[in-house]
Amino acid sequence: MNIRKKIVAAGLMLGIAAPFNVSAQQHQCATANKLGAIYEIEMSPEAGSSATKPIQKLELWRSGKQVAIRYPQKQITELWEQTKNNQLHMVRYFEAHQRGIEYQPIEIKGKHDWSVKHQLISDAFKGRMTPGEESGKGCDQKQHYSLHKEHENYHLVWLKTLQLPEELSVKSQTTGTHWTLKQLIKDEKTVDKAFDLLAQYQTVDFTDIGDMENDPFLRKMINLGFVEHGHSGFYDAEGNDIGSHGH
Numbered sequence: 460m461n462i463r464k465k466i467v468a469a470g471l472m473l474g475i476a477a478p479f480n481v482s483a484q485q486h487q488c489a490t491a492n493k494l495g496a497i498y499e500i501e502m503s504p505e506a507g508s509s510a511t512k513p514i515q516k517l518e519l520w521r522s523g524k525q526v527a528i529r530y531p532q533k534q535i536t537e538l539w540e541q542t543k544n545n546q547l548h549m550v551r552y553f554e555a556h557q558r559g560i561e562y563q564p565i566e567i568k569g570k571h572d573w574s575v576k577h578q579l580i581s582d583a584f585k586g587r588m589t590p591g592e593e594s595g596k597g598c599d600q601k602q603h604y605s606l607h608k609e610h611e612n613y614h615l616v617w618l619k620t621l622q623l624p625e626e627l628s629v630k631s632q633t634t635g636t637h638w639t640l641k642q643l644i645k646d647e648k649t650v651d652k653a654f655d656l657l658a659q660y661q662t663v664d665f666t667d668i669g670d671m672e673n674d675p676f677l678r679k680m681i682n683l684g685f686v687e688h689g690h691s692g693f694y695d696a697e698g699n700d701i702g703s704h705g706h
Contacts, residue, residue: 491621495520495644495653503635517638519579519623520653526576527653538657539576547571552660556676559662566665578622579638580615588615601625 500515518529529536534554542548546564553559564571574582588604595601597620604615616626618640627638644650663671671677 490645491521493522493647493650494621495642495650496623496640497642497644499639499641501637501639503637520650521577522650522654525654527657528576528579536657538654539573541573541576545571545573547573547576550657550662552657552662553676553680557660558676559657559660560668560680561662561664563665578624580624580627585615585617588613 496519498517498519500517502512502515504511516531518527518531520527520529524541526539527536528539536552536554538550538552538559540548542564547567548564549562549567550559551562572581572583574580585604588606591603591605593600593602600619602617602619604613604617606613610631612628612630614626614628615624617623618625621643623640624638625640627636629636663674663677668677
């Protein structure tokens, strides 16, 4: 019996997994910190209205301590980074102009909750939900959660290994929003390209905007209302906070 087989046999006798099997499982699940996720957001019409709302998209890209949240309809990407002291740093990129506005941690309002940026829903909010059915095995484990409030009902399908929502439904008496994960990008080169593209854009610090009023790009962003402090909370399809839901 060779050395490798002896190690496996010893592991089985002791009731523990062989070391190289553990490594293979870890490698298989190691995509949680480097991936892309494309969501579709469907908003039901308000009660009494027959008007349908177009399906929106949102992209989330992860690479270590950086998360990029892209709003394709607006051609805007927000790049979030967790600093050493657990604060948030953000650059808002405007793809059509290939420019960005940088916000230091002190300029970002609201709670600095990395979990909101990393997985679109905060650990605190998920912790208030009631766990339900579980399905799948290994890296494909799913956990269902629900929360019933006075005027709103929430249902979450959570991908445990990837730390991502597969589905999220928010329903009230008058309207509803349904998020669905449509595509998962695991190829690391594709993820790197998404971040490399942003790194090529020219950026300006938010605090320097007042000294650069002659810059046509900055004038346009001020007029459109895009020069503002960083968002906090759960996002809707338009890149706005859903603060009223307590996320």
